[in-house]
Amino acid sequence: MLHLAHLSDPHLGPMPAAGFGPLLSKRITGYLSWKLNRHNVHQPHVLEALLADIKSAGVHQIAVTGDLVNIALPAEFPRAQKWLEGIGSPADVALVPGNHDAYVPIIWKLGQGLWQPFMSGEAAVPGKPEGTIFPYIRLRRNVALIGVSSAIETFPFQASGALGATQLDLLDQTLKRLRDQGFFRVLLIHHPPLPGQATTRKALKDASQLEEILKTQGAELVLHGHNHRHMHEKLASPYGPVHIFGVPSASAVETEHKPAAAWNMYTIARQSGKWSCTVTIRGFNEKQQSFHELKNFELYP
Ligand SMILES: [Fe+2]
Numbered sequence: 001m002l003h004l005a006h007l008s009d010p011h012l013g014p015m016p017a018a019g020f021g022p023l024l025s026k027r028i029t030g031y032l033s034w035k036l037n038r039h040n041v042h043q044p045h046v047l048e049a050l051l052a053d054i055k056s057a058g059v060h061q062i063a064v065t066g067d068l069v070n071i072a073l074p075a076e077f078p079r080a081q082k083w084l085e086g087i088g089s090p091a092d093v094a095l096v097p098g099n100h101d102a103y104v105p106i107i108w109k110l111g112q113g114l115w116q117p118f119m120s121g122e123a124a125v126p127g128k129p130e131g132t133i134f135p136y137i138r139l140r141r142n143v144a145l146i147g148v149s150s151a152i153e154t155f156p157f158q159a160s161g162a163l164g165a166t167q168l169d170l171l172d173q174t175l176k177r178l179r180d181q182g183f184f185r186v187l188l189i190h191h192p193p194l195p196g197q198a199t200t201r202k203a204l205k206d207a208s209q210l211e212e213i214l215k216t217q218g219a220e221l222v223l224h225g226h227n228h229r230h231m232h233e234k235l236a237s238p239y240g241p242v243h244i245f246g247v248p249s250a251s252a253v254e255t256e257h258k259p260a261a262a263w264n265m266y267t268i269a270r271q272s273g274k275w276s277c278t279v280t281i282r283g284f285n286e287k288q289q290s291f292h293e294l295k296n297f298e299l300y301p
């Protein structure tokens with residue numbers, strides 16, 4: 001049995017002092033958005049309570065699906081690295097980046113590269129070009145976590161993502177190989193994977209190609225963030241349903257349009273030759289300042 005936690009979009013605050021130079025870019029739009037609105041939504045005490053709740057649940061692996069930072073200021077990346085190290089060791093925390101982590105270009109080793117130990121797996125991905133990170137595969141008991149990056153730089157006011165032909169091709173082969181090997185396959189991606197799950201401005205550009213791969217090869221779970229909402233979709237495949245889950249931002253207080261922070265736990269087991277997976281959704285309660293179970297159900301009743 002494996003207990004897998006999923007959280008997303010912590011959007012770590014507060015905003016570091018930016019200075020004038022770094023804001024002469026797309027960053028200015030995100031900076032103003034943070035100062036006017038988002039700093040009220042993403043609260044460190046909510047995120048701390050969420051991590052404490054995960055810790056008390058005794059999970060084996062934690063999946064974090066991106067948007068750790070806000071406008072990709074150089075000072076945001078080492079701070080997020082410390083935050084990751086505070087959650088657990090790289091072997092226990094699997095990360096994929098989000099669009100805010102690629103807000104503007106930044107030298108790899110000073111940006112997302114600081115998080116690389118958390119974006120790696122021990123299993124080989126045949127055909128992966130030398131020096132590339134994604135997809136990565138980590139195997140935990142009979143569960144395979146596959147991390148891909150949909151984080152690309154975009155024009156101002158855009159928050160779209162893309163996997164690109166190479167990742168899609170490798171993912172297609174990886175899902176097939178891991179299915180043949182009998183693994184419960186969990187895909188980690190920041191953007192919602194299906195067409196129509198996000199507005200065009202915020203969508204995964206190659207969602208129809210990804211949908212086709214998921215329909216053809218199957219996958220047991222897809223975990224994503226980005227929309228800052230509870231989401232659950234089901235896609236049919238010849239190998240059983242593909243369950244696709246999104247979670248709210250891990251640091252959010254409830255607003256008029258978005259729910260309060262939540263995280264999901266998946267308890268995955270193989271019994272009498274069949275998979276079982278229990279989903280537990282735990283959300284932040286503002287009055288009690290703590291997390292409570294919102295839902296608990298079986299994926300394969
Ligand atoms: Fe986000």
Ligand SMILES: [Fe+2]
Nearest residue numbers: 067098099226
């Ligand atoms: Fe996002």
